[in-house]
Amino acid sequence: MKKNILLAILSGLMLWIAWPPMPYTTFFLFIGFVPMLVAIENIIRSNYTRKGKKIFGTAFLGFFVWNTLSIYWVYNALKMVGEFVALPISFIPYSLGPLLMAAACWLYYRLRLVTNRGWSLAGLVCFWIGYEYLHQSWDLAFPWMTLGNGFAVAHQWIQWYEYTGVYGGTIWIWVVNVLSFLIYVGLREAADRKLRLRLISAFVIVLIGPLSFSLYKYHSYHEQPNPSNVVVVQPNIDPYAKESSIPAFQQLSILTHLSDSIGQPNTEFFLWPETAIPEQINEESVRTNAHFLQAQRFLSKYKNGNLITGAETFKLYNKHTTQTETYDPQGRLYYDNFNAALNIENSAEVQFYHKSKLVPGAESLPFAGALSFLKPVFAHLGGATGSYGGQTDPSVFYSQSGIGVDPVICYESIWGGWIAESVHKGAQFIAIITNDGWWENTSGKDQHVDYAKLRAVETRRWVCRSANTGISAFINQRGDIVQQSKWWVKTALKQDINLNSDLTFYVLYGDYLAQAGSILAVLGIVFIVVRKFRK
Template structure:
């Protein structure tokens, strides 16, 4: 790496960070953010030597490591979330490196694979196609495996300027990733044409690549009409410090705060109350929930609202005679049990429904690859009681009220998974309830990014999003992705709004991440081509 290529690499990282949420108005810089990196890689390849591949890897790695670290620095704040002791702290530190190091490594690997392919083919556009496929495949891998953290998927970058990506209802965020990569490639090639050939053909094509999708999106944004099926909803932000949640107040006192805030703005026709993640902090036995005092207190509150339904976060547990699930842990008193970070639906009836958080934080909430690394269970048990980790469910869920309304319960950073939320919508959810506790991250950009990303789920599904954060930002997002109402940070409050239900299915909900899956197939073929070429050369 020369000084010039290092500076170009860092310039790319700076532009990408500047364009990333919550820096709303700089989002268009994503269309050129990777151009300096492409210039640097070209200079490395031109001065080819035995270490060219290593230089390509290090140069791309520097860009992505700096960009990732600068954009999601707040992940380190969550290390203090549990008192894990020395060993637990070390493991927590290693786990917190997953978003920075592992995410950056996958991005870097995509560019390195592109370099390897370009050494075997003279068709540069075939190489660029493979670059797009490799990169999106790496993003998709980081969404689907046990070390998942898809926070930095390129398409998320437009969350702060959602008006220009209304077509996510067709493509999801991977359409945005494709758009950004293609734009950067064309901008780089246009720069090369102007500099070396004094031609401007691509310089004329590149703006169209950017402007035509924007024009289509703005047209969609201005002409989208929501179906007028209003439901009055109250969302509550109790603002209980997560670091003191289990010591500062009893579960009864915390429930009293939630019910008073709810009562303060509720109407006689309020149909939904949304309370945040782990709002009921005591481990409640799901099989005996109707005799649980916290449940009875919540149902007593709800009895004042004839058509009311409550969706609340709860820590729950189930007991078994044998090991029924992969996550089940041995009970010292005999048998086995699962503990869940769950959502519970309560109505003015005996009906109770549970949803178990499924997209769990690697290491802290779930041991990655539990079948493979089960021998590490004693070490992971130091991470907040995580042996096999929290229990989970394998499919998205929907809460159905007596009224027939379907709701997608979404816990914490599950709202980053477009396909997961879309799965609930496909099953009949008419709006999305995000319950979270963003206080672990403090007053950082993490809470703002999390709110902004929920706007993309609204666009993909054309569903209202109701957000209840214990400490963070609560609010309402309409079907176009507009935040129509939101709370302030570190404020105890409740908000209400009439939201519109929707039961129509968007193409994205119907077909899912087709772009990513197609890229995985193309990337596999390209990787096989590299292996065959390498074998033939030997």
């Protein structure tokens, strides 16, 4: 059993070494699951009792090592609620993903009991995709560790994401790992020589085919000229000081000064980071808000200029209106708070977008319908947990000249399908506004900017990224970082980007691979149950 535990840990370490932002080691993704599969095979072929339990525990351990080493920085983000509380809470994201991953391996074992190894391995791929799709769709969503994200530092390898999205990467990784495992098992079991040759041939084709096609696409792809001048601003304001020691007007002065320092007469878009306007704004009276007027005065110098900025906003209701609202007994009103993006222009028009992919616990109350009785508890704690409203559909900001922009706030940038919906609606480039300062100088900030490269490839859109403390960047339609800032510096960047209105296959059809895989996973579970009862 110790050998199997060591194999599981080896898998976890190999997958961690392959994970962004590690450079030059991405290829370990293609063999990282092999030791885990060998450990599971050893348990299946052993005389152990309760094999399912041992497989689940072994798999969980390996995946826990991988996840914890890759997203250790979650602890830093939670320290704002207190170090004593941060450590136990951080074990939720550290453990939840591995529990679902281990469940996929357990289902693979159950399938092995009723069918052969080949069909069971195909089922394992479907079970894994089903887990990933669930983990981006339910109230505890955290798709940070979706396997296809692992190619974020090697975007030249996956230019075909414009057809498949990240789930194509998940399937590629698993198929290569399964073939590697079968080759190893064939050598260990002295399988037929012709079978081994077929497996090796399949391994080479499956590995080299997509890679060659991607490199061809990367080097042959050319953007159509359609320039627009964009400025991204990085004010570098300590997130712990944003709402306490630095007045809002002073923060806006920093932003406007940095914008003016490189803005030019033909600049069409200025991007300020998430919650750049730190004081709450009533959306109904935004045009008379002092901070809004300060921002619009700055913009008056740029005739065709638009300002996309993060802000804290709220809406008031006279009666019960939404599922996320809070009741104020003193004012006898209901209200919703929003982590919002605003598009401000040289007119009376103001466009709002409410962040919709909310961080479970920090920004939204998971399973709010069933746990609504906890709302008074969170209100008593200052509303820090589960306190934001959102919207059900993505939005597109349109400038006066008709340019469509997809506003993306922080955590939302890891949802390829959500961004693809905005592009389908008319977005010609992607504007990400974020504040990664909570994570401090950890690999979390690097992973976040690397994942944005995948969105550029999937949609063939430029990504313009404004981050409060970094890393701000411009990413072209091939996924190349054309410009980027350093961490924890006050700066601004400008770039002529090319707008694009063409729609990729992925934009048109979204996460069809994940949906198909999930359906097959459900059918696999039904098959297991039916065969068990028939026995």
